[in-house]
Amino acid sequence: xxxRIDRLQAELPLPKEPSPNAAAALQELLGGKYGEMSTLGNYxxxxxxxxxxxxxxxxxxxxxxxxxxxxxxxxxxSTGVAMLNNGPGDPTPEVDVSAxxxxxxxxxxxxxxxxxxxGGAMPMNSNAASWNxxxxxxxxxLIIDLLHNFHLECGARLHKLRVYxxxxxxxxxxxxxxxxVRGSVHAHAYALxxxxxxxxxxxxxxxxxxIDLSRIPESQKYLQEGSHRRLYMFSPDDYRxxxxxxxxxxxxxxxxxxxxxxIVEGPPDGGKIPELDGNYGAFAPDYAPEEIFEIASKLYKKxx
Ligand code: MN
Ligand code: MN
Numbered sequence: 001x002x003x004r005i006d007r008l009q010a011e012l013p014l015p016k017e018p019s020p021n022a023a024a025a026l027q028e029l030l031g032g033k034y035g036e037m038s039t040l041g042n043y044x045x046x047x048x049x050x051x052x053x054x055x056x057x058x059x060x061x062x063x064x065x066x067x068x069x070x071x072x073x074x075x076x077x078s079t080g081v082a083m084l085n086n087g088p089g090d091p092t093p094e095v096d097v098s099a100x101x102x103x104x105x106x107x108x109x110x111x112x113x114x115x116x117x118x119g120g121a122m123p124m125n126s127n128a129a130s131w132n133x134x135x136x137x138x139x140x141x142l143i144i145d146l147l148h149n150f151h152l153e154c155g156a157r158l159h160k161l162r163v164y165x166x167x168x169x170x171x172x173x174x175x176x177x178x179x180x181v182r183g184s185v186h187a188h189a190y191a192l193x194x195x196x197x198x199x200x201x202x203x204x205x206x207x208x209x210x211i212d213l214s215r216i217p218e219s220q221k222y223l224q225e226g227s228h229r230r231l232y233m234f235s236p237d238d239y240r241x242x243x244x245x246x247x248x249x250x251x252x253x254x255x256x257x258x259x260x261x262x263i264v265e266g267p268p269d270g271g272k273i274p275e276l277d278g279n280y281g282a283f284a285p286d287y288a289p290e291e292i293f294e295i296a297s298k299l300y301k302k303x304x
Pocket of ligand 2: 070153
């Protein structure tokens, strides 16, 4: 079962202005072939479908804890998309809808993101192709699933680097910088799992693509705090057996700050979920925002 924490895995800087095309680029990291919906879907169903869970506990725990992290990555990228589509501003309920207040939105690349979703994220890629079940591999063969996961994390790194290279604004770059560090952990973890089973030192292929995180400024604070050496359990006590794979016998990848790998109870500290304004001219929230806010405020007081 699951517990929710109302925080993001990383703190995202607020955008200076709306940047809907940057948001569209970030959609690739959410609903693209190698996006967070794919890593989530793969590890989630592999975890649920896992046979011999108790006999294969270190591997089951590894896949299960990474799956929990991917759900938070879906949340992080989705928030980044919404932030880039929102930006600062002083929205007023008195928008003149007859003056084409959103004229430029018809020309943005992912116009449906505004028309259908009011700037929110959806499980689609940067060209609005739907994410779907075909992105999920759960074969029941542990080695093949782990190999697939290793490929998926390397592919995700490739796409994150490409998206990063298209972005100039800080919100999307921070999403990429954080996820490149965490994706590197996951690729490393699946490589070590394969090594424990087969003896093949697949981690020597890393990083793939061959770009050190030292070249990504936004990754540096996460490297300095040791995020690249940590695997989070996302549970107070369960899934600790992942330490059999991600343990003190193993060390950080060459090129990253050195040190032992470690399992961490619970989630990372993370950051605040930003408060984004409603969009009055786009009827979100609709009807009479001040009345809805007042109703919510009364209900909030009753709940205390
Ligand atoms: Mn991820
Ligand atoms: Mn991952």
